[in-house]
Amino acid sequence: MIEVRNLQKRYNGVTVVDIPALAINKGETIGLVGNNGAGKTTFFRMILDLIRPSGGEVLSKDTNVRSSEDWKQYTGSHLDEGFLIDYLTPEEYFNFIGKLNGLTPGDVQAFLERFQDFFNGEILAQRKYIRDFSKGNQKKVGVAAAVMSDPELLILDEPFANLDPSSQIRLKNLLKDLKRQGITMLISSHDLSHVIEVCDRIVLLEKGKVVEDMKTNETTLQQLESYFTV
Numbered sequence: 001m002i003e004v005r006n007l008q009k010r011y012n013g014v015t016v017v018d019i020p021a022l023a024i025n026k027g028e029t030i031g032l033v034g035n036n037g038a039g040k041t042t043f044f045r046m047i048l049d050l051i052r053p054s055g056g057e058v059l060s061k062d063t064n065v066r067s068s069e070d071w072k073q074y075t076g077s078h079l080d081e082g083f084l085i086d087y088l089t090p091e092e093y094f095n096f097i098g099k100l101n102g103l104t105p106g107d108v109q110a111f112l113e114r115f116q117d118f119f120n121g122e123i124l125a126q127r128k129y130i131r132d133f134s135k136g137n138q139k140k141v142g143v144a145a146a147v148m149s150d151p152e153l154l155i156l157d158e159p160f161a162n163l164d165p166s167s168q169i170r171l172k173n174l175l176k177d178l179k180r181q182g183i184t185m186l187i188s189s190h191d192l193s194h195v196i197e198v199c200d201r202i203v204l205l206e207k208g209k210v211v212e213d214m215k216t217n218e219t220t221l222q223q224l225e226s227y228f229t230v
Ligand SMILES: Nc1ncnc2c1ncn2[C@@H]1O[C@H](COP(=O)(O)OP(=O)(O)OP(=O)(O)O)[C@@H](O)[C@H]1O
Pocket: 011, 016, 034, 035, 036, 037, 038, 039, 040, 041, 042, 043
């Protein structure tokens, strides 16, 4: 579904992403892990054509993401609060995104029913603009909106960050449901156990390079913990 070829990003002469080859197959759930500054967000930004690679390319369904917008039809993503429209209420934002995806207000309402637990009564009917929500609740809005288009490919940058423990567990269940539906997912996280639980493959980035690419099994957490132990 996604093929990365000789992908590089340099800032001021420093290479922050350098991935000669990486293939993500349809239906795979990939956890992207790595220390601060490893290049995870930069990599996602190039997949989503938000920044231009210094070299190489990202193909989505065999087409360079820079040369066609077709991938936008089947890709849902949430990287940060910059993806939100912060002067709208969550309802206004969901209806706006719904409209872009051809959903009626009734469809949007039905879709949001699925997120009742995850929202924990703190997102809808709050009479507040998105900018006035906590970071964790803004994340919930972004994750729900990313899923609204019923995407084939879902890209989430640190979806567990800023969520309380109950919300993290609900998010894991939500992502596992999406995985069962066959959605291809690319999820970055600093929470090793969550990402291992949800994903069937882990890619470890260090200084922009892929240093491990492994299928998850019962020893993966131990392997990653020993890698990250200083
Ligand atoms: N616009 C920019 N200009 C200069 N350097 C940048 C820019 N964007 C990212 N970088 C650098 O690229 C490197 C990778 O950053 P990136 O945000 O992709 O890492 P990350 O793995 O997502 O980190 P974190 O886990 O802290 O979110 C960092 O050294 C960062 O400072």
